[in-house]
Amino acid sequence: MDFEEYKSVISDAIKNEIEAKEFYAKISKKIKDPYLQGVFEKFSKEEEKHEIILNDILNQGKLQRLHFDFEKDYKVSETIEMPEVNDEMDLKEAIALAMKSEEIAMKKYTSLAENCENPELKAVFLDLASMERAHKFKMEQSFVDIAYTEVW
Numbered sequence: 001m002d003f004e005e006y007k008s009v010i011s012d013a014i015k016n017e018i019e020a021k022e023f024y025a026k027i028s029k030k031i032k033d034p035y036l037q038g039v040f041e042k043f044s045k046e047e048e049k050h051e052i053i054l055n056d057i058l059n060q061g062k063l064q065r066l067h068f069d070f071e072k073d074y075k076v077s078e079t080i081e082m083p084e085v086n087d088e089m090d091l092k093e094a095i096a097l098a099m100k101s102e103e104i105a106m107k108k109y110t111s112l113a114e115n116c117e118n119p120e121l122k123a124v125f126l127d128l129a130s131m132e133r134a135h136k137f138k139m140e141q142s143f144v145d146i147a148y149t150e151v152w
Contacts (some may be wrong), residue, residue, distance in 0.1 A: 003061075005121060010058045013128050014051055016105060021047035024098070032087050036094050043098050050131070073133055074140040077103040092147045099139035106132035 021044050028040035082100045083093040106129050113125035 005118075006124065007058060009121065009124055009128075010054055013109075014054045014058065017047050017051040017054060020101060020105070021045075021051060023101070027085055027094075027097075030085065030087050031089055031094075033089075036089060036091060039091065039094055046135070050135070071130075071133070072137050074137065074144065076140040076143055077136060092143070095139055095143045095146055099136060099143050102132055102136035102139055106136055 024040045024044035024047060028037045028044060031037050031040065077096075077099040080096055080100070083089070083096050085097065089097070109125050109129035109132060113122045113129060116122040116125060
């Protein structure tokens with residue numbers, strides 16, 4: 001894999017983080033509930049952190065592994081449908097939306113890795129999938145805490 005190809009992959013990942021950041025910010029402005037507005041603002045800021053991490057990696061100007069190694073996965077998001085965005089969303093739906101978004105990103109990078117013949121590029125895609133799996137895991141933890149309060 002050459003550096004230009006690497007830059008392209010990381011740049012695409014950065015664009016995805018920016019889109020997610022803007023998506024969550026837009027939802028935070030659309031929702032009426034002040035608490036949920038804060039939840040989505042927090043999601044937006046989290047995506048901004050991911051953008052910064054990837055920009056730092058890209059700006060180092062060399063090929064390198066990303067070193068995201070996260071395998072935990074509750075697979076909760078795979079059991080629910082993507083909720084529709086509306087101004088009356090509750091906290092459970094808000095977390096579900098974020099969780100499903102992270103699942104989609106994780107599956108995208110996993111699929112890219114599975115269909116990639118270049119071993120170095122495949123490793124980068126797997127690292128990005130691992131990063132998204134970690135985000136999904138955090139959302140799944142929150143979802144379980146909120147959606148299944150009877151367990152506690």
